[in-house]
Amino acid sequence: MTGIDRDTLAARIARDIPEGAVVNLGIGAPTLIANYLPDDLEIILHTENGMLGMGPAPAPGRIDPDLINAGKQPVTELPGAAYFHHADSFGMMRGGHLDVCVLGAFQVSERGDLANWHTGAPDAIPAVGGAMDLAIGAKDVYVMTDLLTRDGTSKLVAECSYPLTGVGCVSRIYTDRAVFDVTPDGLAVSDVFGDTTLDELRELTGLTLTDQRPEAATPLATRHFSPENGAGRAEIDGSRGGNTP
Amino acid sequence: MISKTSAGLADAVSDIRDGSTVMIGGFGRAGQPVELIDALIAQGATDLTVINNNAGNGDTGIAALIGAGRVRKVICSFPRQTDSYIFDAKYRAGEIELELVPQGNLAERIRAAGAGIGGFYTPTGVGTLVAEGKETRTIDGREYLLELPLRADVALISAFKADRWGNLVYRKTARNFGPLMAAAAATTIVQVDEVVELGDLDPETVVTPGIFVDRVVPLGERPWLAAGEFVGAEKVA
Numbered sequence: 405m406t407g408i409d410r411d412t413l414a415a416r417i418a419r420d421i422p423e424g425a426v427v428n429l430g431i432g433a434p435t436l437i438a439n440y441l442p443d444d445l446e447i448i449l450h451t452e453n454g455m456l457g458m459g460p461a462p463a464p465g466r467i468d469p470d471l472i473n474a475g476k477q478p479v480t481e482l483p484g485a486a487y488f489h490h491a492d493s494f495g496m497m498r499g500g501h502l503d504v505c506v507l508g509a510f511q512v513s514e515r516g517d518l519a520n521w522h523t524g525a526p527d528a529i530p531a532v533g534g535a536m537d538l539a540i541g542a543k544d545v546y547v548m549t550d551l552l553t554r555d556g557t558s559k560l561v562a563e564c565s566y567p568l569t570g571v572g573c574v575s576r577i578y579t580d581r582a583v584f585d586v587t588p589d590g591l592a593v594s595d596v597f598g599d600t601t602l603d604e605l606r607e608l609t610g611l612t613l614t615d616q617r618p619e620a621a622t623p624l625a626t627r628h629f630s631p632e633n634g635a636g637r638a639e640i641d642g643s644r645g646g647n648t649p
Numbered sequence: 650m651i652s653k654t655s656a657g658l659a660d661a662v663s664d665i666r667d668g669s670t671v672m673i674g675g676f677g678r679a680g681q682p683v684e685l686i687d688a689l690i691a692q693g694a695t696d697l698t699v700i701n702n703n704a705g706n707g708d709t710g711i712a713a714l715i716g717a718g719r720v721r722k723v724i725c726s727f728p729r730q731t732d733s734y735i736f737d738a739k740y741r742a743g744e745i746e747l748e749l750v751p752q753g754n755l756a757e758r759i760r761a762a763g764a765g766i767g768g769f770y771t772p773t774g775v776g777t778l779v780a781e782g783k784e785t786r787t788i789d790g791r792e793y794l795l796e797l798p799l800r801a802d803v804a805l806i807s808a809f810k811a812d813r814w815g816n817l818v819y820r821k822t823a824r825n826f827g828p829l830m831a832a833a834a835a836t837t838i839v840q841v842d843e844v845v846e847l848g849d850l851d852p853e854t855v856v857t858p859g860i861f862v863d864r865v866v867p868l869g870e871r872p873w874l875a876a877g878e879f880v881g882a883e884k885v886a
Contacts, residue, residue, distance in 0.1 A: 452752065453676040454822050465881050468873060469679060470823040476677035476706075476730070487821055489828045489856075490676075490702075491760040494753030498772060522778070529740055530749050533727040537753030537773045571776035 406598035407551070407580035415440040416595075417506060417548060417578050425503040426450055426496075428538055431475040434506040434548050448484075450502060452534040454493050457485030474534065494534070497541030505542035507535060509549045509577075511564040514611050516574040516586035518547065519566035532569070539570030551579035551608065558609040560584065560591065581605065585616065592616040653815040654844050655864045658688035661838050665689060665803050670698040672759065672830040673711055674806035677703060677730075680823035682807040682840045683710040684868055689805065695719045700759070700801060702752060702826060704728035704736035715739060724799070726752035751779060754796050756829055762798035763832025763861070771796050804834035808857070811841045812848075815862030816855045824856065831861040838864045842871060 408416070410433055418440035421427055428450045429435050438460065441447050449458040451473045458473060459480035467478040496502055511519040518539050521532045539545055549559055560577065576594075577584040582605055583595040592614045593602060606613050655661035662685060665671070671689075675681030681701075690713060697720050704723045705712030712735040714720055728736055728747060739745040750758065751773050761769055770793035774780050784795040806827040809820040817839060819827060831837045844867045873882035 451822070453679070454825050467882050468821065468879050469871075469882060470821040472677060472679045472822055476679075481821070487819075487824055489824055490752070490756035490826050491829050494756050498753060527741065529729040529737060529747075531727045531729040532749060532751050532779070534752040536751040536777060536779070540772045540775070541753075568777045 407600060408597045409580070411436060411439075412597075413548065413578055413580055416583075416597075417546065418442070420546075421447055421504060423447060426456065426501070428452065428497075428502055428505040428542065430505065430507040430535070430538070430548075431533075432508050434508060435473075435475065435477075437506060437548070450493075450496065451479070452490075452493050452497070452538070454488050454490060455479075455481070455485060456488075457482045459485075494537050494541075497534075497537045500541065500543060502538075502542040504544045504546060505538045506546045506548050507538060507569075509547045509559060509574075510566045511559050511561050512547055512549075512574050512577050513561055513564050514586070514590045516572045517564050518545070518569045518574050519564040520547075520569050522567045524567055535569050539573045544575045545570075545573050547574050547577045549577065549579055551581045551605075558611075560609045560611060562611065581608075584613070587614070587616075589614060594618075652813045653811075653859070653862060653865050654813050655838075655866045658684055658840070658866055658868075659691065661685065661864045661866045662688045662692050662805075664836075665692060665694045667694050668696045669694060669802040670700065670800070672700045672801040672804040672806075672826075672834055674804070674825065674827040674830050675701060675703075675710075676822065676825040678706055678710070679821075680807050680819070680825050680827060681706075681710045682805045685805040685807075685838060685840050685866070686710050686714055690714055690717050690719065696721050698722040698724065700724045700755075700799060700830075702726050702755065703730060704733055704740075704747075706730060706732045708735060712736065715745065718744075720745060722746035722748065724748040724750060724755070726750055726755050749779070750799075754779075755799070756826065758796055758799035759826065759829040759833045761796075762800040763829060766798060768795050768797045770794065799833065801830070801834040802836065804830040804837040806830055806837065806839050808839050808841050810850065811839060811844050811862070811865040811867075812846065812850050812859070813844060813865075814847060815839070815857075815859030815865055816850050817841070817857035817859075817862060817865075818850060818854055819856055828857045828861075831857045836863050837861055838866070840866045840868055842869065842874070843867055 414436035423445040459482040584591045716735045808817040
């Protein structure tokens with residue numbers, strides 16, 4: 405079974421983010437998504453250390469130590485940017501103003517419970533940052549992750565064994581093998597990558613997965629997922645360097 | 650005449666006592682008042698509880714304060730970073746206490762203290778380890794947990810400019826926890842690039858009104874700025 409690489413997955417997630425959305429990209433792999441947001445769409449990036457309208461990394465020699473993202477990497481400001489203090493920044497999450505956040509995961513349960521901050525290992529130093537606030541605050545919480553851990557066990561599980569970040573908070577899981585939507589009936593597969601089959605996914609995860617791929621549900625493809633249906637959506641060519649206009 | 654301008658860094662931190670709870674502004678290195686922290690290390694106060702988002706980077710600022718053995722406890726959201734080796738070693742050796750607070754709850758607890766709020770119900774952390782032992786309440790069908798205000802004896806923060814009444818403006822993402830901590834501490838000490846003439850700060854753009862500020866220390870313009878304009882730097886300081 406083959407899947408897709410991390411950049412291709414980042415581009416796939418970027419395709420589902422509509423114009424006008426206010427989006428927080430978590431530390432690590434989700435940060436890659438910014439590289440694939442189409443230049444011709446206005447999508448506002450939020451960083452929890454106090455900025456809306458975050459731009460890409462600065463040119464060499466233009467690094468401003470007062471201007472960083474949540475991963476403490478240097479960034480830039482776009483026209484229309486705004487700065488604010490931490491209580492306002494997290495009020496934007498808890499208050500339901502943030503449209504989408506994309507987080508990494510150790511585990512996601514079939515009910516949408518997320519575990520991504522602590523393995524519970526005895527020598528681990530716990531660090532939660534803003535993950536718990538993002539997980540319960542954004543209108544849509546997407547997870548970007550490999551389907552399997554390095555030792556081959558599924559990150560999608562019936563019950564999380566690691567300490568939780570949030571309960572029932574995840575709406576969609578993008579993995580290197582398939583996209584899963586969290587539904588009241590468990591996980592539904594809405595897209596598969598490479599030569600992956602549903603039976604393989606069921607075997608790897610041990611979960612009852614329903615098939616909600618557009619072509620499987622309605623052969624004439626009349627069913628659609630709105631984010632992919634947006635007018636003016638640019639083709640993903642994998643060559644975009646950032647979201648600067 | 651009101652003047653909150655201190656004679657210098659050493660003077661500004663001279664009365665910080667052993668056992669104090671000290672809020673320190675900054676997110677990573679942005680907005681971290683490194684010069685005030687250095688003055689605190691030189692002053693010698695120990696057995697401190699430090700409240701910050703992190704637990705120090707590299708071997709300067711908060712990391713140096715921890716490395717000097719002055720910190721009994723850290724209250725923060727994200728201690729573990731690629732360059733938090735000083736805290737990591739102390740924590741693994743059992744020489745420092747850690748209270749982990751989700752970042753938004755940390756910010757709101759500090760805000761609550763400054764605003765005279767006795768506590769607040771938050772959805773963040775419900776059903777997780779951080780909810781253990783905390784009162785919960787269902788409001789309009791959603792479960793919340795009670796978080797209490799977080800106060801300090803002293804706040805050390807960094808801002809861009811001040812006037813002698815203590816009005817502050819910040820620069821970019823260096824603002825972060827500064828305005829919250831300024832209001833939540835009994836004594837708030839601020840390092841700034843410049844103390845400008847009274848009336849030179851546009852009242853519409855003042856972020857922290859001087860009522861929350863006790864002392865300001867001007868340090869001069871930082872190397873990546875010229876007359877307040879960004880001129881570039883090779884790397885993050």
